[in-house]
Each structure stands twice: as C-alpha cells, then as structure tokens.
Amino acid sequence: MKICIDPGHGMSNRQTGIYDPGATHVENGFEFQEAAIALRYGLALKDVFRAQQVEVFMTRDDATDHTPVGSRASMAKAAGCDAFISLHLNDFDDDSANGLEVLFRDSDDKVLAQKLQDSLIKVTKMRDRKIKQRTDLAVLKFEGVAVLIELGFIANDNDRTKLLNAQMRDAITRTIAAVVTDHLSAV
Numbered sequence: 001m002k003i004c005i006d007p008g009h010g011m012s013n014r015q016t017g018i019y020d021p022g023a024t025h026v027e028n029g030f031e032f033q034e035a036a037i038a039l040r041y042g043l044a045l046k047d048v049f050r051a052q053q054v055e056v057f058m059t060r061d062d063a064t065d066h067t068p069v070g071s072r073a074s075m076a077k078a079a080g081c082d083a084f085i086s087l088h089l090n091d092f093d094d095d096s097a098n099g100l101e102v103l104f105r106d107s108d109d110k111v112l113a114q115k116l117q118d119s120l121i122k123v124t125k126m127r128d129r130k131i132k133q134r135t136d137l138a139v140l141k142f143e144g145v146a147v148l149i150e151l152g153f154i155a156n157d158n159d160r161t162k163l164l165n166a167q168m169r170d171a172i173t174r175t176i177a178a179v180v181t182d183h184l185s186a187v
C-alpha cells in the first residue's frame with residue numbers, strides 16, 4: 001500500500017514559478033494561506049502513515065517544490081501509489097460559510113468518501129456539507145482511489161481556529177489515516 005498525499009496549491013501550481021497560496025484570509029494583519037495550512041496537514045498525515053509503516057509519496061514537501069496541478073495525478077501514478085488524498089481548505093465570499101466536505105470523482109470512491117466524511121464530522125464537530133461528486137478536478141483524475149478533503153473554510157473563524165489547533169490536526173490526520181488504511185485493506 002502506497003499513499004499519495006497532495007497538499008493543495010503551492011509553487012507553480014497554476015503557473016510556472018508563481019506561488020499559488022490558494023484561499024487566503026487576513027485576520028489582525030496576519031494572512032492565513034490555504035497552501036500553508038494544507039501543507040502542515042499533509043506533513044502531519046505523512047508522519048501518521050509512516051508510523052504505521054505505510055509508504056507515502058508527497059506531491060510537495062514544502063513551499064518551493066514545483067508542482068503543477070495538472071501533473072499531480074500522473075506524478076502519483078508514476079510513484080506507484082494506490083491512493084491519492086488531496087488536502088484543501090474551502091473559501092467563500094461569505095465568512096459565515098463553514099463545514100467540511102469530501103469530494104470524489106469515480107463512483108467506486110463514494111464509499112471511502114462517505115466513511116471519511118462521517119468520521120471527520122464526528123471528530124471535528126464541524127458542519128456536515130456532505131460528500132460531492134466532482135468530475136472536473138485535475139487531481140481526482142488519478143487512476144486509483146482518489147479523494148479531496150475540504151477540511152473547512154479558511155475565512156470562517158470557528159473552522160479556521162479549529163484547523164490551526166495542533167490537537168485537532170492530530171485527531172484529523174489520525175482519523176484520515178485510520179479510515180484510509182482500513183478501507184484499502186478491506187478491498
């Protein structure tokens with residue numbers, strides 16, 4: 001079993017040599033960036049998998065890795081991954097929008113998406129925005145198991161505060177790893 005972890009956005013994501021921070025939100029003069037928070041979650045998730053002797057491939061390890069969004073699925077394929085987990089934060093004009101959702105493309109991945117959704121709602125107590133099928137996202141074109149987790153809304157104070165909490169990050173990454181390994185070993 002080899003898992004690809006894809007922290008959303010980052011260097012050269014949309015345009016070569018340009019850093020894509022993803023969604024941003026300024027609070028008391030500090031700019032929070034989706035790309036940075038997703039990376040922190042990605043690295044934490046890597047540690048959880050590795051502690052369980054599960055092999056991990058990262059589409060990016062830091063803010064300087066050049067990782068075009070259109071090449072991420074094929075990078076994971078070339079690395080021999082069985083599953084692809086993309087991590088993002090949501091954004092909306094209205095700061096009151098909140099909650100967590102898991103996206104999938106292939107109907108075969110609906111069961112895993114639902115398991116992740118249910119388990120993560122239980123752990124985070126965030127609003128359940130339900131799983132959603134998306135056929136237009138490049139990273140979900142990965143040939144194999146693929147899900148994209150929108151962990152919460154960056155501009156929503158409750159969601160963001162939760163996601164920045166180290167204990168919550170620990171609980172979320174442990175939950176993702178447990179659900180994914182359980183699902184893959186049952187297939």
Ligand SMILES: [Zn+2]
Pocket residue numbers: 008009022023034088089
């Ligand atoms: Zn994103």
